Amino acid sequence: AQSVAQPEDQVNVAEGNPLTVKCTYSVSGNPYLFWYVQYPNRGLQFLLKYITGDNLVKGSYGFEAEFNKSQTSFHLKKPSALVSDSALYFCAVRENQAGTALIFGKGTTLSVSS
Amino acid sequence: GAVVSQHPSWVICKSGTSVKIECRSLDFQATTMFWYRQFPKQSLMLMATSNEGSKATYEQGVEKDKFLINHASLTLSTLTVTSAHPEDSSFYICSARLSPGQGPYEQYFGPGTRLTVT
Numbered sequence: 001a002q003s004v005a006q007p008e009d010q011v012n013v014a015e016g017n018p019l020t021v022k023c024t025y026s027v028s029g030n031p032y033l034f035w036y037v038q039y040p041n042r043g044l045q046f047l048l049k050y051i052t053g054d055n056l057v058k059g060s061y062g063f064e065a066e067f068n069k070s071q072t073s074f075h076l077k078k079p080s081a082l083v084s085d086s087a088l089y090f091c092a093v094r095e096n097q098a099g100t101a102l103i104f105g106k107g108t109t110l111s112v113s114s
Numbered sequence: 115g116a117v118v119s120q121h122p123s124w125v126i127c128k129s130g131t132s133v134k135i136e137c138r139s140l141d142f143q144a145t146t147m148f149w150y151r152q153f154p155k156q157s158l159m160l161m162a163t164s165n166e167g168s169k170a171t172y173e174q175g176v177e178k179d180k181f182l183i184n185h186a187s188l189t190l191s192t193l194t195v196t197s198a199h200p201e202d203s204s205f206y207i208c209s210a211r212l213s214p215g216q217g218p219y220e221q222y223f224g225p226g227t228r229l230t231v232t
Contacts (some may be wrong), residue, residue, distance in 0.1 A: 041205075042225060043207055043225035043226045046220065046222075090158070101209075102221050104150075106157040107155075107156070
């Protein structure tokens, strides 16, 4: 069975500093990996995905993530955090099977202070 | 492109009544739609997978007779919470997946529906 772990409930960073939100995954086949962001009382916004190819994936709003197969990780990163980045971030995985749903991690709250 | 809408965005109902939530893919066809439930400050829990023209597949622990899902067309899926109780209060989010041949990877999410049962 596929699963996603986000080990941190909350990440606190100062504006302008780099940020990392951690994610590890477990799937039996090739993983399709995603990051989404959610603002209060809103739906999910897609940030980026890894399907195949370069391990470093660049996405929306200056975010990027690095796929590490040996460590089964897909950490989300940004070189310089903004206060407006404060939100709830979800890592998600789907196995390489048609029709299967995304399985989400528990989420990590990012708080960027000014 | 790939916009998913939900209606209503929020609803308050009395205990014992039924509530229907609609999920529409506005500019693409979605053979498969998914329904998730999210409690405050928690993750999205997959409730069921809905395929157009067939019965939904429910996740373990989800009562199919309580959460009725209908996917009658390629652009519309509905979730009906029957005989709602306060513990059904939650944020319900639908997601639509592109039909085969249109791109297999992304799920597009609706804005969610906040259900409060009093």
